[in-house]
Amino acid sequence: EIVLTQSPATLSLSPGERVTLSCRASQIVTYLAWYQQKPGQAPRLLIYDGFNRATGIPARFSGSGSGTDFTLTISSLEPEDFAVYYCQQRTNWPPEFTFGQGTKVEI
Amino acid sequence: QVQLVESGGGVVPPGESLRLSCETSGITFSFSGMHWVRQAPGKGLEWVAFIRHDGTTTFYADFVKGRFTISRDTSKKTLHLEMNSLSAEDTAVYYCVKDKGTTSFDYWGQGTLVTVSS
Numbered sequence: 718e719i720v721l722t723q724s725p726a727t728l729s730l731s732p733g734e735r736v737t738l739s740c741r742a743s744q745i746v747t748y749l750a751w752y753q754q755k756p757g758q759a760p761r762l763l764i765y766d767g768f769n770r771a772t773g774i775p776a777r778f779s780g781s782g783s784g785t786d787f788t789l790t791i792s793s794l795e796p797e798d799f800a801v802y803y804c805q806q807r808t809n810w811p812p813e814f815t816f817g818q819g820t821k822v823e824i
Numbered sequence: 825q826v827q828l829v830e831s832g833g834g835v836v837p838p839g840e841s842l843r844l845s846c847e848t849s850g851i852t853f854s855f856s857g858m859h860w861v862r863q864a865p866g867k868g869l870e871w872v873a874f875i876r877h878d879g880t881t882t883f884y885a886d887f888v889k890g891r892f893t894i895s896r897d898t899s900k901k902t903l904h905l906e907m908n909s910l911s912a913e914d915t916a917v918y919y920c921v922k923d924k925g926t927t928s929f930d931y932w933g934q935g936t937l938v939t940v941s942s
Contacts, residue, residue, distance in 0.1 A: 750928035752869075759919055759932035760869065766927055803869055807927050812883055814859075814871035 719744050721804050721817035728822045736791040738820050740804035744785065748807045751780055751789045754819075755800045763802075764789060791822075799824055826850035826931045828920045833936030838911055840940075846903040846920030846933055853901040854878075857923030860894060860905045862916035863935070870916070873905065874923065887913075910940045 720743040730736060740749065749767050752760040762771040764780035767787065777792040791798055804817040832844040844860070860872040873894040874883045882894050893906040903920055917935035924930035 748927035752929075754869075759934055760929075761932070762924070762928060762930045765924060765930075771930060805869070805928065812874065812926060813885065814874075816869040816871070818868050 718813070719746060719806055719808055719815055721746075721806060721815055723802075723804060723817035723820045725820060726818075728820060729824070730794055730822060731824065732794050732796055734794050736789075736794055736798075736822060738789040738802055738804075738822075740782075740787040740789070740817050742785040742787075742806060746785065746787070746806040747809060749780075749782070749787050750805045751778075752803045752805065753798075753800045754803065760803065794822070798822065826922070828922065828931060828933035830918065830920050830933045830936035833918065833938045835939045835941060836910055837942050838940055840910055841906070841908045842910060842938060844905040844907070844918055844920075844936060844938070848901045848903065848920075848922075851922055851931065853896075854898050857926060858894075858896060858903045859921040859923055859929060860892075860903075861919045861921050861929065861932075862914075863919070864913075864916040867916075872918070874926075875903070907938070910938075912940050914938060915940050 722741045724739045751764040754760040768780045779790045781788050801819045801821045803819045827849045829847045859874045875894045891909045895904045919935045920933040921929040922931040
């Protein structure tokens with residue numbers, strides 16, 4: 718089983734700051750996605766296949782990385798970006814999907 | 825507008841069964857692979873099961889194999905999850921989720937809470 722480790726667990730920041738979230742895999746990952754979840758809401762897809770922004774996602778969100786190290790960057794934090802962020806991968810065969818434990822971005 | 829609406833959650837004693845449903849609209853259900861993903865209270869996300877768009881193939885997380893069954897009714901655009909032998913560890917919000925390219929999840933329902941407790 719591929720384990721995804723996200724760091725840090727919590728980030729305390731201010732609006733306007735640049736944010737870099739890390740997701741490290743225990744084995745090489747082919748497909749990696751990022752999600753945002755706000756309290757009481759379902760997760761929302763931000764980035765898929767490593768670097769593709771999902772429909773309607775602002776350009777301040779970007780994904781990068783390959784192999785075992787991936788990054789989600791928010792270029793300038795907006796007030797609505799304070800949330801928990803999860804990374805997620807899919808193994809090739811049989812397909813199994815796992816999530817990281819999440820990073821909380823707080824004020 | 826995409827809508828995924830789960831139902832069927834509730835409180836159930838350990839060892840019992842429950843069937844979740846997800847009514848969909850705004851997606852081409854017959855062309856869409858679908859998943860169930862769960863989230864225990866205050867915890868992270870956990871993938872549960874996947875079914876191909878045509879219903880011919882299913883995959884499960886190891887912790888539910890043999891206990892849970894994912895199925896779909898294309899005529900009703902509805903996804904189901906039959907859950908048997910439930911335990912306290914299955915207590916979670918269960919989300920109905922649309923597959924994106926079999927690599928990620930692009931549309932999520934609001935979830936239905938399943939509580940396993942005596």
